[in-house]
Amino acid sequence: MAAKERLVVIGNGMAGCRAVQEVLKRDPNRYQITIFGAEPRVNYDRIMLSPVLAGEKAFADIVLNDEAWYRDNGITLHAGRAVEGIDRDAKVVRAAGGVEAAYDRLILATGSDPIRLPLPGADLPGVVTFRDLDDVDAMIDAARPGARAVVIGGGLLGIEAAYGLSKRGMSATVIHLLDVLMERQLDASAGFLLAEALAEKGVETVLEAQSEEIVGENGRVAGLRLKDGRVLPCDLLVMAVGIRPATGLAKAAGLEVNRGVVVDDTLRTSDPAVWAIGECVEHRGQCYGLVAPIWEMCRTLGDALTDGTATYEGSSLSTRLKVSGVDVFSAGKHTGGTECEDIVFRDAGRGVYKRIVLEGGKVAGAVLFGDAADGGWYFDLMRSGQDVAAIRETLVFGQAVTEGLRGLDPSAAVAAMADTAEVCGCNGVCKGEITAAIAGQGLTNLEAVRAVTKASASCGTCTPLVEKLLKLSLGDAFQAHTGPKPVCGCTPRGHDEVRRRIVEEGLKSIPAAMQALEWATPDGCSSCRPALNYYLLCVWPGDYRDDKQSRFINERVHANIQKDGTYSVVPRMWGGVTSAAELRAIADVVDKFEIPTVKVTGGQRIDLLGVPKDDLPAVWADLNAAGMVSGHAYAKGLRTVKTCVGTDWCRFGTQDSTGLGVRLEKFMWGSWSPAKVKLGVSGCPRNCAEATCKDIGVICVDSGYEVHIGGAAGLHIRGTQVLTKVANEDEAVWTVCAVMQLYRETGWYLERIYKWLDRVGLPWIQTQVEDPDARRALHDRFAYSQRFSRVDPWAERVAGRDAHEFNPLSRRMEFEEA
């Protein structure tokens, strides 16, 4: 076998890695591949840095190719090694640290550098650009609540940076040279609406402002002076005024460079062994700074490097702003002109503005604000150059209306797409993969599709398309997400509204709630009924009668259904402490009922698996007799309280963590909540009870108790955040109960505490539980509710309650008649 050709890629960013993927897709065995990256990390989705800055995503969420990808594809990665030179005669790349790599073919994917304005003071600490993860980290470091940030540049990146910093608690101001924000994408009307929407999100804008000098104080940035003399004080200054193709290496190697590295339609540079792609490139006089054209280039390059014939002829551009809750889309021409006609639609109530620009009977551009769902459709019309005269009247109302009126099914176009058509450009996911995942894995919502296929998980441009695929696959079972998330398909109302109106209107039963809230189905569904049942139970403790038929089977029979229809039984072990008598009783039950599997759980208890439903009451009776009660291992409610041995035994223990855990569990057991709640109490910061990945955790320290919330170690892994610190055990109990009650009263059904925390924000929770009066009120409401909850459901069933649940209706047909 001949030695493989050597392919070297300079640039481990989105373009470089995608180009390699495109090559591998076509011919996985042709090249021995080496990638150089200046950043010391794997390839990540640079467009998603804005959500990382805003705290809406973590770095792990935006990794595109993890270490396994490089390994599995036999790619050598030199991350954190900037390339210092290219010897085109010897065909060798030289990088920092004396690393060299010989190539047969070379790809330049060096990207671009952020432009730093040459203002006086531009080199002061606290002046950053917004380009890579290090910039984001620098900004997050500076983003103390209350600190002030000034962002120079009112383009896409500047606005996203300002929004992110404001989400981090800073007051942020955007300085823009022109009179319209994002003037390359938006017209004046949309720009105005955008400025207003940003103001609502806490981001101020200063238009027509020219920067003059960055003012320093004590060797750090302290403000920005404008030409008109105004000084805007700040602790952080972000320059987001644009990018410049990174052409230094290419220039030094003698390649033809203009504004960017000049390439032909096959992306080849002036050296036939060297190709270039991405933001470093100049193609037909055009440089690109958006991702879609880069993917198109990568496809062409993948073809070119595997003897294909594809050519790149330039790209049309569309833009979507990634600011949560501000829906902005722009494509093509937006300024109009003498040859152009405008179609404009406004809805003041909803804050919607749409403008479609027509030229010669075709869509030449679109600006959408407030409702950008049809952006992809307009963009497709624009790119296809289709004559839209026939649909002109309804065009501005979007695809559904237009095609609906033509008697077409709005999803017909989506249905007609080939399975191989790419839907998500960021992650290279085609239609067939998405529909297969929806059908094969029973996916029912956008989040699930994102989790499984990664489609629409990055820039979100294809979200409407993915939603249409969901709609196509699921029919009416799928509800697109607009406005607050509806409780389920039975109602357009969100959880907050439902909870609020149950309280305000004194709704005390499921039928009353369904009537008042105009439910669209006669008796709800398996999603909304358990939610309503919980909300009513939470609001009216002692009054509301639990509706068993609205409980999931596990909560109805107080055991966990298993794949074969048998159940598992978990007795409570207070704080994970047990005794010989309890263990002996468990052993006897296992023998008596021939229970096939006995397993120790992660929550410091013992699970008895494989109990037939008919045996449950008798199993419980025996466990009850030994003093044990239900562990609620099945409940949307308090489950375990995991503890370490604390000062009882441990030489490091600072407080009686076991005692506190037992006390909490004995007070809180039996309580229902929106989703399961697991507690942990650790006796010292060594944290042997793993309290920092629990829904609520307590870490004992010498001086008192740290109360943590929002941990998770399941589908998602989350460390807790510190809610507050208290001095004594009583206060620790009060605080834990108060936060539990706050969650019970404001959480959405099935929303775990960490998600609730993300939604309502830690500061709000802190104000509720740190104020002594508010904390007391919450604690007292919880204590009142617990008067009705601390009842062992097993004992009730043993006493005969709901006996029919465990007995067959009739045994007359059990055996074949003789």
Place this chain on the structure above:
Amino acid sequence: MNALVIDPLQWTDVGAVSDVPLRGSRRVPTASGDVAIFRTGDGRVFALVDRCPHKGGPLSQGIVHGHAVTCPLHNWQISLATGEPIGADHGKGCAPVVPLEVRDGRLFLGRV
């Protein structure tokens, strides 16, 4: 007697309609496996083989809503009238319908 049976089904009285909770279900073990009898919010009754077409989950343990039940194992929704999955899983098998009649408030289950 056998020679006089015109009805091809043999009917067995398995209990009173009111023994099945509203929006609930009871199961009847038979020689060929469990049958689930459902009673919906509007008072109608249905009988299906107690096995979800997906992974065999016991439908009698699911939440009953409208004329459907949600399987407790993986949330497939099954039409009580046809035994077929509703929505995304439509067309993927069915839980066979079992003949059921109500006479004077009593439930009669048929056996071929």
